[in-house]
Amino acid sequence: MRTTTPTLVQPPAIISIQGVTKRFGSHTVLQDISFDVPRGKTTAVLGPSGTGKSVLLKVIIGLLKPEAGQILVDGEPIVGVRERDVYRIRRKFGVLFQDGALFGSMSLYDNIAFPLREHTHKTEREIRATVLQKAELVGLVAHLHKLPGEVSGGMRKRAGLARALVLDPEIILFDEPDSGLDPVRVAYLDELVNTAQQETGATFFVITHNIESVMRTAHYIGLLFRSRLVAFGPKEQMVADPNPIVQQFLAGRAEGPIGMDEMADADTPSTQGPSSGVGSPVTATLPLRAAAGRS
Numbered sequence: 007m008r009t010t011t012p013t014l015v016q017p018p019a020i021i022s023i024q025g026v027t028k029r030f031g032s033h034t035v036l037q038d039i040s041f042d043v044p045r046g047k048t049t050a051v052l053g054p055s056g057t058g059k060s061v062l063l064k065v066i067i068g069l070l071k072p073e074a075g076q077i078l079v080d081g082e083p084i085v086g087v088r089e090r091d092v093y094r095i096r097r098k099f100g101v102l103f104q105d106g107a108l109f110g111s112m113s114l115y116d117n118i119a120f121p122l123r124e125h126t127h128k129t130e131r132e133i134r135a136t137v138l139q140k141a142e143l144v145g146l147v148a149h150l151h152k153l154p155g156e157v158s159g160g161m162r163k164r165a166g167l168a169r170a171l172v173l174d175p176e177i178i179l180f181d182e183p184d185s186g187l188d189p190v191r192v193a194y195l196d197e198l199v200n201t202a203q204q205e206t207g208a209t210f211f212v213i214t215h216n217i218e219s220v221m222r223t224a225h226y227i228g229l230l231f232r233s234r235l236v237a238f239g240p241k242e243q244m245v246a247d248p249n250p251i252v253q254q255f256l257a258g259r260a261e262g263p264i265g266m267d268e269m270a271d272a273d274t275p276s277t278q279g280p281s282s283g284v285g286s287p288v289t290a291t292l293p294l295r296a297a298a299g300r301s
């Protein structure tokens with residue numbers, strides 16, 4: 007049977023990470039990282055602890071300045087531009103922080119309403135309609151009067167998600183959304199993430215260690231190791247990637263190139279090629295649209 011080579015289709019990128027290097031003193035946390043985050047999809051960036059995932063997230067929203075490289079958000083550079091442009095571009099992002107980052111003295115309702123009161127001129131009636139709509143999406147309508155301290159960790163995450171969604175941002179960044187949750191609550195949160203992604207059509211960008219969660223939610227996966235992007239591509243392509251680092255991380259095995267000591271991992275930049283089984287830069291162009299569907 008004759009096989010045909012599928013046509014490479016480049017889905018449009020909403021975030022383009024171009025040659026980003028970030029150092030703290032002599033410690034290079036990110037080395038020449040390049041990949042495109044496809045618009046309207048869920049992209050997860052994985053990597054061992056201390057490998058620079060949170061730093062990458064902060065570089066993307068302009069909270070940390072890289073020593074080299076550029077980030078384009080919707081085609082606009084965020085590195086080396088005026089502070090007010092950084093703030094304007096940042097408005098495209100909603101962020102769900104690890105602990106939900108809610109104000110402890112405000113009810114869940116007021117927490118979710120906060121960005122609307124801060125950044126829009128909506129009336130309280132309009133605000134109420136939007137808060138109720140987002141609370142409905144995350145299943146919190148009956149608990150809106152409660153303080154963050156009076157609800158479970160999972161509910162705080164959901165309130166954080168509602169707040170991240172409330173301004174209808176184009177991109178939602180998730181900083182380890184599963185942290186502190188039991189596996190069942192993580193599974194529920196993943197369902198919610200998928201529903202929210204489908205309903206909003208926004209681009210979701212998740213940093214996490216949780217492979218099961220990634221398998222349930224991500225369309226695209228990137229893997230960071232020893233300061234480098236080891237691989238990036240559609241989930242199905244990554245699962246089939248023979249690179250031993252990708253295989254070890256996705257299988258969660260102790261045996262392989264990723265060691266026990268995260269500091270040693272982080273402090274030993276790789277100079278070898280992919281066939282050697284250690285991290286090396288990849289050309290992370292966006293791959294086949296055909297392979298991009300969530301399974």
Ligand SMILES: Nc1ncnc2c1ncn2[C@@H]1O[C@H](COP(=O)(O)OP(=O)(O)OP(=O)(O)O)[C@@H](O)[C@H]1O
Nearest residue numbers: 030035053054055056057058059060061062215272
């Ligand atoms: N402001 C900072 N100053 C100095 N070093 C920093 C700073 N922020 C992060 N680092 C260092 O950068 C490295 C990467 O940290 P980062 O928090 O991005 O890792 P991570 O991959 O998100 O880890 P984890 O999965 O454990 O959250 C670590 O060695 C950390 O100590």
